[in-house]
Amino acid sequence: LYMLQTRNGKRTGPAAVRIAVDMVEEGLISKKEAVQRVAPNQLDQLLHPVLDPATRKGLQKIALGLPASPGAAVGRAAFSSEDAVELAVKGPVVLIRKETTPDDIHGMDVSKGILTAVGGLTSHAAVVARGMGRPCVVGASSVAVDEANKQATIVFEGTKLTLKEGEWISLDGTLGEVYLGQCKTNEPDPKSPDFATFMKWADEFRGKFGVRANADIPRDAKQARAFGAEGIGLCRTEHMFFAEDRIPHMQAMILARDEKARKKALQKLLPMQRKDFAGLFESMDGFPVVIRTLDPPLHEFLPKRENLMVDIARLPNASAKEKKEMSATYNVPVPELRKYLPDLLHRVEELHEFNPMLGHRGCRLGITYPEVTEMQARAIFEAAAHVAKKGINVIPEVMIPLVGNVKELENQKALVLKVADEVLGEAGMRDLKYHVGTMIEIPRAAMTADEVAREAEFFSFGTNDLTQTTMGLSRDDYTKFSRQYEDLKIFKADPFAVLDQEGVGKVIEMAVKLGRKTRPDLEVGICGEHGGEPSSVEFCYRIGMNYVSCSPYRVPIARLAAAQAAIADEGKAELQRTA
Incomplete structure (x- = not known):
């Protein structure tokens, strides 16, 4: 008998666990051997949904980033946390940001997945997404987020496209891949x-x-x-x-x-x-x-300096509706905004650090x-x-x-x-x-x-x-x-x-x-x-x-x-x- 060629048989995480348990129950291997036969990271597939391979093949890959938090997420694009909260009432949402900050927690919480243009595996988006169990891709440098116009310009592998709010995208947080369109997902069974x-x-x-x-x-x-x-x-x-x-x-x-x-x-x-x-x-x-x-x-708990300066400049000529929105944002009555905003800006500047x-x-x-x-x-x-x-x-x-x-x-x-x-x-x-x-x-x-x-x-x-x-x-x-x-x-x-x-x-x-x-x-x-x-x-x-x-x-x-x-x-x- 001659062995001409061997190949590792590819198997999913659920299959690896099932085979290991079956072989122990059939007396073929010991429990110790079974525990050694499953790679720890394969367990991700038992804890998170995955993109359906057949559906994925028909979708256009539009970005590649770092796989910050495993699993699959499919939803409509939202470019701010406030918009994510609004869209989430109607259906699944994927939050897309240049980077996330603690102010984005409410948007991340309602989103099925998170995509950021910058950041590493221990960035705010990555750490929080892993804690929440949300799929996340960070550092997708081909994605240029335009929050004001509620869209993103994406240049990937020679193709340029504009992704607008409400369009469907699919994330693979395990591989760091992003697809245009709505992919089917295969759900996990952690209670098996x-x-x-x-x-x-x-x-x-x-x-x-x-x-x-x-x-x-x-x-x-x-x-x-x-x-x-x-x-x-x-x-x-x-x-x-x-x-x-x-x-x-x-x-x-x-x-x-x-x-x-x-x-x-x-x-x-x-x-x-x-x-x-x-x-x-x-x-x-x-x-x-x-x-x-x-x-x-402490500055992390305060608004960004640039946003404050814009609001201070807008305030004198702001409409009643805009003033009401500012009042809600800063949680102070409209008549107090004129004094409160400059005081807040002064404190933000006091707390500024070169290396926080x-x-x-x-x-x-x-x-x-x-x-x-x-x-x-x-x-x-x-x-x-x-x-x-x-x-x-x-x-x-x-x-x-x-x-x-x-x-x-x-x-x-x-x-x-x-x-x-x-x-x-x-x-x-x-x-x-x-x-x-x-x-x-x-x-x-x-x-x-x-x-x-x-x-x-x-x-x-x-x-x-x-x-x-x-x-x-x-x-x-x-x-x-x-x-x-x-x-x-x-x-x-x-x-x-x-x-x-x-x-x-x-x-x-x-x-x-x-x-x-x-x-x-x-x-x-x-x-x-x-x-x-x-x-x-x-x-x-x-x-x-x-x-x-x-x-x-x-x-x-x-x-x-x-x-x-x-x-x-x-x-x-x-x-x-x-x-």
Whole structure:
């Protein structure tokens, strides 16, 4: 018998899982072998819809970008969040933007998919879309968005076309492809018995290595639990402030000129944050919830300078209808617009920074405005006490971001402990256990991790920013030269998608060793986007982390990747024993 040629048989993710389960049940392979036979990323096809291959062939490909969030989305084009909300009432919508900002949350929420002309795999659109489970393509540079005229000019592979609002487009977030027209989709079946059986086997081999989810609202937390998350590894509290009923109070706090006025505005936000945190604690009964205090710079909560200047210029000659629209936009009565808009512009200019990513944000905000940290801590512990009284097991973990010096953590931790003591004392719940830790995202924090661990009960590596600060690389600008770098093998892969183990990985490993030298029981995890990428999960397992945290829809992938890492580690140990 001679083998003349062999070929890998192509199969879908659902087929791979079905075959693995069938072969175990027929006694052909073991559970361990079955877990090793499915590539983690194949599970995406069990969690997200896919474009129907037959229908796709008849459609014109009009753009190619980065596959930021997997799955298929088909809908009518909308070029602003406001238009997306209006169109979504009539049918499915795909939101198309040059780039998204926190102001676009309401438009993203109603859209079936998101397409941006710029941005990388850790841009705002990519991160939020993954958290929502929405298909997303970013960095589609051939798309020039004209929001004012509600259209986009697209030049792709020698063809130029104009895409207008309301026209159908189809996105493939798994491949980063965009098609003109309405493609059929094949829906997933995440509740299939085979999938549940397979993931149960994966968890048996994963052992104590945890998989948590990044979730900001109770809806996301419930979805994460359904996918097997064992807690929340990152709750970004700033996302809670962008809701329509909250942003005015946040802006009032920013515009306040003294502590008294700031506290008045924060007092209105307190019950809203408390309600959100209570929902997260209830969803994660018995599992830890890591809540990060306010991280982004304050200017992100204010309108863009250019838009303000246009509105100030328009106001004197604006019609009654236009003034009413401005009043709704800025949430102030029409007679107050003349004074309010210049004041707002002045504050926006005051808050302008040349490099906001390394500017007045994270723990630096909490140190400058301690009342913000105090309000958030109060909301956390009031929610924890309230939920615990219902008999629910609550495990709050407060995370201070952007710490580079242990004294910064000392300052913020003291505020948190003071508020916790007051709130839990008043509630008669001083025995409620909680932890205070930090996010390691600055190289100095990693290099002085032995000092930081004196105050931090846990480390969580924010690998999005740690990659930026270690490599001197902007995640939003990298896409402009990424193709050349990866083609020339300067980088093996996009470092914002796949952890740079030789560089950033060494910084992380050093921090883990230094931290545990000071505090042997230090809990260590990762909450950047790398937490759901298989090779990065394997690295985290290998260096002794306790858990990874990723977007809810990446949780099954991380569970399988961790199981495969554990099996590989067991195999290496067995080889060493028999050598």
